[in-house]
Amino acid sequence: MDLRRMIEFVIFFFFAAVAVIFALVVILHRNAVVGALSLVASFFALAVMYVLLDAPFLAALQVIVYAGAIMVLFLFVIMLLNLGHRTEEPARPIQQFLGFTGSAAFAITLIYYIAKYTAFRVLPTTPFLSDARSIGVTLFEAYIFPFEMVSILLLAAIVGALLLSGRGRQAVNP
Amino acid sequence: MIPTEWFLILSAILFSIGVCGVLTRKNGITIFMSIELMVNAVNLTFLAYARQFHQLHGLIFVFFVMAIAAAEAAVGLAIFISLFHHRDTIDVDEANLMHW
Amino acid sequence: MPFDATDIALSFVKIGITLFMLLNVAPVMNWVERRGSALIQDRPGPNRVGPFGLFQTVADALKFFFKEDIIPAQAHRSLYMMAPAIGLLPAMTTLAVVPWGRPFLLHERTLFGRTVFQGGRWFEPIVADVNAGILIIFGLASLSVYGVTIAGWSSANKYSFFGAIRSSAQMISYELALGLAAVSALLVAGSLRLTEVVAKQTGYFVLFDTIKLPAWNVVSPAMWLSFIIFSVAAFAETNRLPFDFAEAEAELVAGYHTEYSSMKFALFFMGEYMSMFTMAALVTTLFLGGWDVPWYNEPATFGGFLISFVSFLLKVCFLMFVFVWVRWTIPRLKYDILMRIGWKVFLPLAIVNIILVAGFIAKGWI
Secondary structure, three states: OOHHHHHHHHHHHHHHHHHHHHHHHHHHOOOHHHHHHHHHHHHHHHHHHHHHOOOHHHHHHHHHHHHHHHHHHHHHHHHHOOOOOOOOOOOOHHHHHHHHHHHHHHHHHHHHHHHHHOOOOOOOOOOOOOOHHHHHHHHHHOOHHHHHHHHHHHHHHHHHHHHHOOHHHHHHOO | OOOHHHHHHHHHHHHHHHHHHHHHOOEHHHHHHHHHHHHHHHHHHHHHHHHHHOOOHHHHHHHHHHHHHHHHHHHHHHHHHHHHHHHOOOEHHHOOOOOO | OOOOHHHHHHHHHHHHHHHHHHHHHHHHHHHHHHHHHHHHOOOOOOOOOOHHHOOHHHHHHHHHHHOOOOOOOOOOHHHHHHHHHHHHHHHHHHHHHOOOOOOEEEOOEEEOOEEEOOOOEEEOOOOOOOOOHHHHHHHHHHHHHHHHHHHHHHOOOHHHHHHHHHHHHHHHHHHHHHHHHHHHHHHHHOOOOHHHHHHHOOOEEEEOOOEEEEOOOOOOHHHHHHHHHHHHHHHHHOOOOOOOHHHOOOOOOOHHHOOOOHHHHHHHHHHHHHHHHHHHHHHHHHHOOOOOOOOOOOOOOHHHHHHHHHHHHHHHHHHHHHHHHHHOOOOOOOHHHHHHHHHHHHHHHHHHHHHHHHHHHHHOOO
16 A cells, blocks of 8 residues: 555544544533534534545635634624523433434444445546536536526525524514 | 545444434534534535546535525524524423414 | 655655744744834834844743733633634644745755655645645635634633624624635636746736836736735734724723733734734735746746745735734724725625626736
8 A cells, every 4th residue: 555545544534533523522512612613623624524535625615614604603603692601401311312322223224234235346546627617617507507596595595694683673573 | 545435434424423413402503513514424425426426516516505504504593593582592492382 | 646755755844844934923023013113103112132122032932931821710721721722723724825935846866875856856835736725725714713702702701702703703704805805816817726826927017018027916907906905804804903903902901812821822922923924925925926036037946946935035024014014003993994894895896806807807908
C-alpha cells in the first residue's frame, strides 16, 4: 500500500471517528450550546469527508453554509432564548429505552444490508473532475429551473422567518 | 481510493444517530439539530454515489439540499422562537394544544 | 501525480514558513501599533525598553506570562478555556491557500547520499493549491464568528455577551459584501484558484503603446469599486476601527474579551492581528498582484522566488500599516449606522459591482 492510500485511510478513519463522536455528543449532552458546537465540529469533519470524495467545492460550501451560517443561526437562537443556561430534564425512561434500541436496530439493519448487498467492488480509476466550472455549467444548463425556484424559496423563507418571529404580529393583529 | 461502502456505512451510522436524537430528546432545538445531522448523512450518501458513478447530478442535488436546508433552518427556528414566546419553554412535550 | 516522502517534507517546510510568518505578526504589530499611533498623535511612544522601544513587545509578552489567570466563577469552564483557541484556528489556517511567492524549479541534487527531486521538481509556495481556493477562505472567515460568540457567552457577563452578539452580527453581515466583492476579482481571473488570480496579474497593461503598467487588478478603473468594498469589508471582518464598536474601549470595557486575562487575552490579541494579516494578504492577492514585482519578470529560480516573497511581504506590511493608520485617524461608526450601511449600502453595491465587472469583461475593457 503506497503512501497516498495510507494517508487517505488514516484521514478517513480519524475524521469519521470525529464526526461520529461529536454526533453522539450532540444527542447525549444536556447543554444546548455544547450540542450546537459539537454539531459544528461534526460538520467540519464531514467537509473533510467530502474532500476525500473528490468534491472540494462542496466541502467548502458545507463549511460556509452549514458550519458557518446555519449553525451560527442555531447558536444565536439558543443564546438569545437563554437556553444554554437551563438544562432540560431527561425524557421518560420508556421513551429513552425505545428510542435507543429502535435506532440501534435500525443502524444494525442498515449496516448489515449495505455491507452484504452493495456490489461496488470496482472503483473508478480516473479521478472525478468536479471543479467550479463543470458544476456551474451543469447548474445553469440542466438545473436552471430549480435554481431560480430555490432563490424564490429563499425569499419566501426570509419573509416567513420575519413574520413568524413575532415582529410582524404587532402589525397584523388589530 | 476509499471504497464506497465505507462512506455508505458512515452515512448509515450518522443517520441512525440522528434518528436516536429525534426520538430520545425533548428539547426542540436538539431535535432540530438531529434532523440536520440526518440531512448531512444523506448528503454524504449522494456524494459517495456521485463519485462512484462519476455523475455531476449528485453534486448538484447536494447543492440544492444545502440551500433548502438553510431556508428550512431559518423558518424552523422562527417557529421555535414564537413557540417560546407563547409558552416560555422549548420542550416539545408542552406543545400539545392545537390552538390556544 | 506521484506522491512520496519528498512531497511531505516540502509540505512541512511550507507550513513552517507560513506559521513563522503568522506567529511573528503579533509581536511586530504590537510595536508598529504603538509607535505608529504615537507618530500619528505626535508623541514619542515607547522608547525606553530597547532602541526605539523594540523590546517593548518582549516586555509585554513577559507581562502576559506572569499575570494571574482569573476564571470567573460562573463561567462555563470548558467553553471559556477553548474560546481563544477556537478564535485562533481560522486566523491561522486561512493563509494555507494564499500564494506567497513565485513557483520555482528545484533541480536534481544529491543529499545525504541519495538523489532527491529527480528530474526537477517545481516548488509551489502555497501550502494547499486547492481548486476552490477562495471558497476555503470564505468558509474559514465564517468560522471566525464562533470564537467571538463563544467567548462572550461563556464569560457569564452580560456586557461581554452583548458585545459578542454585536460583534458577530457585524461579522456575518460584512461577510456577504466581502465575498461578493472578491467574486469580481475572480471573474477577471476566470478561476477560483488564487494562483491563477495572481498569474493573471503578472502581465502588463499597455497604454497608448508606450506606457506599460503592471496588470494588477487595482490599476484598472473597473475594479476600483470592488477594491473599496473589499477593503472596507475587511476592516469590518477583523473588528478594526472604524468598525469596532463592539469592543470599543470606554464603551463596553473590552467587549467579548473583557473577562479574559493573561495568556487567553494574549491569544485573542494575536488572533486579531493574524486575521488582519490574512485580510491584508487577501487584498494583496486579489487586487495588488500578490507576489508580482511591478516591472520585472522574475526568473523561475530561487533568487526570483526570494524577490517575489519580499515583494509580497512588502505589500502586506504596507497594508497592515494602513490598518494602523486608519485606526488612529477615523472615528468609529455607531453600531446601527454600521449595520445599516453593511446591509443597505455595501451589499447592493457589491451585487451591482458584479454585474458591472461582468459587463466590462464581456466588452473587453479589463
